[in-house]
Amino acid sequence: MTNLMEIEHVSMIYGPLKALSDISLSIPKGQWLAIMGPSGSGKTTLMNIMGCLDTQSEGELTLDGMVLGKLGPEGLTAIRREAIGLIFQQFHLVGYLTALENVMVAQYYHSMVDESEALEALDRVGLAERADHLPSQLSGGEQQRVCIARALINHPKLILADEPTGNLDEANERMVMDILHKLHQAGSTIVVVTHAPEVAEHADRVIVLEHGRLISDTLTKGNGQGEGNAKAVGKAVDADKPEVEEDPSIQEAAPA
């Protein structure tokens, strides 16, 4: 399978803090990858680097054959616009725009707005009837679905979701996971950052970070095996791994 993203020896250093340490990873096209780990393990830092929201201190990233390290801020902005779909835990919708307009914002910065296409995207996440509502008039689950519709509207190569169900109740969490499943079935490459094993169990592959280091990389094969793996992953997250080398010069990683 062709790799969509190659991460080679990536480190992120903030002064005396080493948020990520020598991470290497290949993400094949169409794979659903879950990144797990405790708070401060570097999950969000890794996701920000993968989403071109931040630039690594060391190492190299390749997205669909393009070396990201060679790109300046404008090039990274273009990559975010063209190839990345971002789903945030806090939704980050523009408060004064309706659900429909929030989706159209992504179209506006990408190429050109198309209201019917934006409405279709909302329909796919079950929100066509709430298109004219402001974020303040939507529930958390509905806001997250608007955020997903916005992430998908430009057909990104890579969907990055940072704790997508972190602020949702069980019913909404199920609904969001169903949407991600459908995307995965349609061939989308998805990277989900999560604390929750029940979210990670849906993924094809789960990696675990701790203190900025990759301590586990487990390939699962569909949902039938996902549960067992997620449990294993849960153990991996909780376990104090003696085999991970601690560098005394590196302090605790920046919060993820």
Add this chain to the structure above:
Amino acid sequence: MIGSRSNRGFLMRMLLSSLLRRRSRLLVALVGIAIGATVLLGLVALCHDIPKQLSQEFRSYGANMVFVRAGGVGRLSMGQLEAVRAALPRTGLVGLTPFRYESVRSHMVPYTAVGTSFEDVRKTSPYWKVEGGWPTDEEGILIGEDVAMATGLAPGSPMALDGRNSEQTRYDKEMRVAGVVSTGGVEDGFIFMGLKAMEDMTGEAGVLDLAEASLMGADEGGGLAAISGNVRKAAPGVDARIVTRVSQSEDRVLSKLTSLLYLVTFVVLSLTMICVATTMMTVVLERRREIGLKKALGAENSRVAREFLAEGLLLGVIGGLLGSILGLLFARLVSESVFGRPMAPGLHLIPITILASAIVAVVACLLPVSRAVDVEPAVVLKGE
């Protein structure tokens, strides 16, 4: 082309949504800009109008140009008076009053009688205080306050006058005192009668000693000097003299007042601009997360900056329009309460004010926007 048009439409939709749905936030900025525009238009309108208003006020201090026979010897003819009238500008001419002086006696006491046009005197010398009434017929006269005290005459009293004309022919006539005039000047010692009455009494017609003109709004830029030159050319034998006591003090007061008003306008405008800039800075900085989100979605810095500047421009235009209307009302109110006259509506100032407000709002946005677009989206979206 269609795409860029629909994108422009969406930009406008975003801007209007931002203005309409973030009312409480943007109202502060809008009020700031509107107040600035009100003050700007109000003061500029007053700066523009006050010289006119004051010029009108100054006319109550009397004539600002006197016409006499060139060389100071001899009298003016009625033909020369008409030539002077024709040479004076139609607009701004408050009045042109003829004066003819004759020596008369009343009960053997000599006085100076002045033949004039009471209708014109009331225009060129509005400061005359008349007790009783103004003469309404040819027998009616005004006597100066000093004359009234010396003779004991009051309004309604008869007054016998006699004298000799230039041919030494004796004349006498009984007149009636219509009113007593007091000016605090030489007029208090004169007896005023209609020019026609004087001509009938003396048997000599068609001559004058001088004429006075009151000209409004001609003092700026050496206007009176130019008029004086025109009169000299148009009416040979006439010397047109500017009453410098009035015109120069008028010039001085007007120029000082106008300078003061422009200074106040500048100071108020500067303070308003600082307030608007501070408000806009707060409004922009409050939206750092939105800026971070837009950048995360792939917006370039320049595009985000343009959006915020367009929003500032829209605020400036709306605030400028509101402020223009309020400013005109403010200037009108000041003009009416101070001068008792409404000012001419300075509608031509409205587009200038809107333009100035738009520039101020955009300039005020420049610094905060240029700083805000540099935010790292990852940092802002994390809430740091």
